[in-house]
Amino acid sequence: MKVRILGCSGGIGGRHLRTTSLLVDNDILIDAGTGVGDLAIAELAQIDHVFITHSHLDHLACLPFMVDTVGDMRSRPVIVHATEPTLEIIRAHVFNWAIWPDFSVIPSVEKPFLRFSPIKVGEAIDLDGRKVIPLPANHTVPAVGYQLDSGNASLVFTGDTGPCPELWNE
Numbered sequence: 001m002k003v004r005i006l007g008c009s010g011g012i013g014g015r016h017l018r019t020t021s022l023l024v025d026n027d028i029l030i031d032a033g034t035g036v037g038d039l040a041i042a043e044l045a046q047i048d049h050v051f052i053t054h055s056h057l058d059h060l061a062c063l064p065f066m067v068d069t070v071g072d073m074r075s076r077p078v079i080v081h082a083t084e085p086t087l088e089i090i091r092a093h094v095f096n097w098a099i100w101p102d103f104s105v106i107p108s109v110e111k112p113f114l115r116f117s118p119i120k121v122g123e124a125i126d127l128d129g130r131k132v133i134p135l136p137a138n139h140t141v142p143a144v145g146y147q148l149d150s151g152n153a154s155l156v157f158t159g160d161t162g163p164c165p166e167l168w169n170e
């Protein structure tokens with residue numbers, strides 16, 4: 001498991017400031033902030049899974065552009081993993097046809113560019129032996145962190161959180 005920090009700032013500007021996104025290997029994104037914009041189109045097209053910590057714009061600003069850019073280059077949908085409350089916000093306020101088209105039904109319901117997949121805290125998603133485990137977080141909107149577990153080593157990314165005893169216990 002290789003982790004590349006694409007962005008970890010709260011804002012943009014200049015050569016160094018990009019908002020939050022981590023690329024895991026070539027195919028997994030943790031959050032999709034403006035750091036995603038530095039990837040080449042060929043790199044964007046390899047991303048199969050996007051795990052969102054929470055709905056704040058600095059963590060998902062590039063998701064709509066990415067899906068639109070690579071959709072017709074790919075044979076399967078980009079899967080967006082997030083908790084049900086976060087998915088509801090993303091559906092209602094981003095992919096709502098007013099801010100951006102609903103790519104979960106484009107070009108067709110059967111073969112969309114994007115698929116939403118609900119996750120639950122504590123329930124690991126296993127991607128070819130790489131586990132992504134949602135962890136509790138405490139933020140102003142529904143939020144999670146993630147543990148990335150390769151089997152040999154693991155890393156915890158809290159996302160945005162304040163004091164959160166449940167997270168420290170994990």
Ligand SMILES: [Zn+2]
Pocket residue numbers: 054056139160
């Ligand atoms: Zn936030």
